[in-house]
Amino acid sequence: MRAGSNLPAIGGYNQAVILDAVRRSGAEGISRVEVAASTGLSAQAVTNIVRRLIDDGLVLEAGTRGSGVGKPRTILRLEPRGRLALGVHLDPSVITVVLLDLAGSVVDHRTIPTPPSATASKTLRRIVRVASELVESAEVDATRIMGVGIAAPGPVDVQAGVVLDPPLLPGWRNVPVRDELALRLGLPVLLEKDVTAAAVGELWMDASGERGDMVFFYYGTGSGVGLAVHGEVVRGVSNNAGDVGNMVVGGVPGDPGHHRWLAGNAVLPRSLVADAIGLGVLTGDADSMTTAEVRQAFLRLADARATDDRAAAIFDAVATDIAQSIVTLVNLLDVDHVVFGGPFFTPISEFLLECVPPLVRASPMLVMPHEIVFAESAIGDDVAAIGAGCLVLDHLLSPRPAALLIQR
Secondary structure, X not given: OOOOOOHHHHHHHHHHHHHHHHHHOHHHOEEXXXXXXXXXXXXXXXXXXXXXXXXXXXXXXXXXXXXXXXXOEEEEEEOHHHOEEEEEEEOOOEEEEEEEEOOOOEEEEEEEEOOOOOOHHHHHHHHHHHHHHHHHHHOOOXXXXXXXXXXXXXXXXXXXXXXXXXXXXXXXXXXXXXXHHHHHHOOOEEEEEHHHHHHHHHHHHOOOOOOOOEEEEEEOOOEEEEEEEOXXXXXXXXXXXXXXXXXXXOOEOOEOOOOOEEHHXXXXXXXXXXXXXXXXXOOOOHHHOOHHHHHXXXXXXXXXXXXXXXXXXXXXXXXXXXXXXXXXXXXXXXXOEEEEXXXXXXXXXXXXXXXXXXXXXXXXXXXXXXXXXXXXXOOOOOHHHHHHHHHHXXXXXXXXXXXXXXXX
């Protein structure tokens, strides 16, 4: 049987709808009349809800704008500092902590190296210390901070708030990250898989709503995808969707003479560094490198691409493998946007955005009849950390039809 709703739920949903309309209007702002027209709510309902949003410090009146005949309309804009959120990205090479305002803008941020030998408990204490210092130095009203989002490599148990066993983070098996941080910071904490958090951040910052059907290809210490369909992030049954490392790429269908391999291994930065060492492009031992050292070696390899044919060949193969992965994902999900991001994407962003789209469009395996838009994330290297902060904003402030249903 279908679940019902009740008046308090409807009131909360309508408030979220109006706040979302004001937020998406950006610097231009929006009038009450325009809010009513865009949301379908009555003028009286809009007036009452806007009054509450103003009283709560979430929305402000920002002058007037003429509209032809009649008196000028009062313009509403988001009050960015009305609420704030902390975001943490737990990455095998670097931990990033950001403080976001309601618009998703970074008020301040900090990065610290991920200690390869430190215990998870000790690292969490460092995160707490950095987060506290960030709030203090930003000189914001701490009571306006709604919570903390933490993005971690999968697999994760979102319901229990536990990082299960990330392959690139030894010593982080079954760590109760959510409860540890909530206890130490005294704030609500949300845990999410890093690629999912990145997709949430991308949707939150997409004021136009154009990226509602999207594959977010995250290229970091490892690779994965965040997925969005009809404006909603796809999390999966256990909130661990997006693991594409075992997707098979390479070769030509029907030709046994061409090798095929797993996408995760094919584009893994450590694997590329190892290949470059084997070819004499770089020196060192990839197996003994820390993740931070792998990143530095990867940056040198990316720089060498312009002058060394061996380095160029490595990245040509990466572009081909990523393109094959994207063809499979686009065919599976029927999305029209592919967004790239992550700390290891930035050094080769120009090259990949030039090479991957034509490879995808020319693929004989592509069956979708529509145009596919390729873009780089507007958020930058910190997309997972900012996405983690957006988790909190999105969870508490976005209109969710599911919230209308009575929980049984």
